[in-house]
Amino acid sequence: MRIVDLRSDTVTKPSPEMWETLRSLENSDLGDDVEGEDPTVNKLEEKAAKLIGKEAALFVTSGTQGNLVSLLSLTNPGDEILLEELSHIYKNEVGSAARIGGLMIRTYPSIKGVPLFDQLQTLIRDKEDIHEPPTTLFSVENTHNYHGGVIVQPEVLKDMRDFSEKNSLKLHLDGARIFNAAVGLGVPVTEFTKHVDSVMFCLSKGLSCPVGSIVAGSKEFIKSARRYRKMLGGGMRQAAIIASFGLIALEPKWIKRLEEDHKNAKLLAEGIESYDLPINIDKPETNIVIVKLLQKTRIVKILNQLGKEGILSFNISKEKIRFVTHYGINEDDIQFSVQKIGNTLSKFLIYK
Ligand SMILES: Cc1ncc(COP(=O)(O)O)c(C=O)c1O
Incomplete structure (x- = not known):
């Protein structure tokens, strides 16, 4: 997997x-x-x-x-x-x-x-x-x-x-x-x-x-x-x-290689945002993307489902999921992640 x-x-x-x-x-x-x-x-x-x-x-x-x-x-x-x-x-x-x-x-x-x-x-x-x-x-x-x-x-x-x-x-x-x-x-x-x-x-x-x-x-x-x-x-x-x-x-x-991680973080944020969901994402300045859920939901269930889909992440509060890009993650991984994250969030959140 x-x-x-x-x-x-x-x-x-x-x-x-x-x-x-x-x-x-x-x-x-x-x-x-x-x-x-x-x-x-x-x-x-x-x-x-x-x-x-x-x-x-x-x-x-x-x-x-x-x-x-x-x-x-x-x-x-x-x-x-x-x-x-x-x-x-x-x-x-x-x-x-x-x-x-x-x-x-x-x-x-x-x-x-x-x-x-x-x-x-x-x-x-x-x-x-x-x-x-x-x-x-x-x-x-x-x-x-x-x-x-x-x-x-x-x-x-x-x-x-x-x-x-x-x-x-x-x-x-x-x-x-x-x-x-x-x-x-x-x-x-x-x-x-x-x-x-x-x-x-x-x-x-x-x-x-x-x-x-x-x-x-x-x-x-x-x-x-x-x-x-x-x-x-x-x-x-x-x-x-x-x-x-x-x-x-x-x-x-x-050290310069970190630019790749920053670029990937931007791609990830833009990709997830394109799903038009009740979420908020600040434009990442470096390698961390935080997705804030604007609807009450069981965040742990979302993380578990993402894990089943192959995307590992942490939540940093009851409403925020954190994704971190790093060495070993390439653009293709980001595209794969966007699709999985977008689809999973769509299942748990109701479109406005
Ligand atoms: C901002 C910050 N400071 C310190 C640390 C601690 O580093 P370590 O996990 O190597 O103890 C971390 C770890 O995530 C961190 O994010």
Whole structure:
């Protein structure tokens, strides 16, 4: 049976070039990374730091671990941090900032990831008041997953930087898909990252590595992040085996490939929209398509039926289905998906 897996860009398999790189590894390319002795990991971290425009970088096991070591490095237990209300750190990282970091979490509302700064100002605690915990960190997600892969523009990040400086906050970027943002706008990734103290990006999403993420920032920040990674059990030994894929993933050609995913997301959105159903789809800016159902229905039944038809997807709320395009999905898969999704939705939703 033909399966098109649009659940996430995390389901990608490595490219032939990645396999080739893995096969060509020799013992001399491997070392103990906890001791900083794995030449391949060191190469990857240097390459990532340069590309992202930061002093240093650290290879971590996952995006979740990368976000957590960043928060731990930039705060103290008892601090309050500002997270966007639909952000991955707030919704999907098991409350680790509170559980492990001892951090108070305050959420801020946004319009597609962009905060309303006046409102944001009211969330900052009074540092002089001995009754209040200090607000010390502000986090932004880009592209924003639950808002449909939208790009938070570099000018907005600049405003966030100014806001953070004014209020003595550290600024963290959950840039799990920051290269989608850069490619989507056609600007260097540093246009985003230059405004933040720390950034996490994933190798294991659109960049299609099997494992791993990168955290980047100042040398001092990375020194601390490395300690926290060890504390969290993320100190790896001969990690060249997984890091080698990242060296391919960070090549310009491979980053540019994300354009294909964005093109496919647009085709998918346009195709589904052509069915004239009671749904709403915002024009995708990157590789995520969110279909909002405008009629009350059992969304799980729709997902199950789609699964039976070979289209795998997730719902992100009771009314929104998310489809993510990625490496391994081609235009033909998109046409097939459009037909299956259009027909399935037609069975569950009533034409207006
Ligand atoms: C925006 C965002 N941040 C962080 C993560 C966490 O990445 P990981 O699954 O590697 O822990 C994800 C995963 O989907 C994500 O979408």
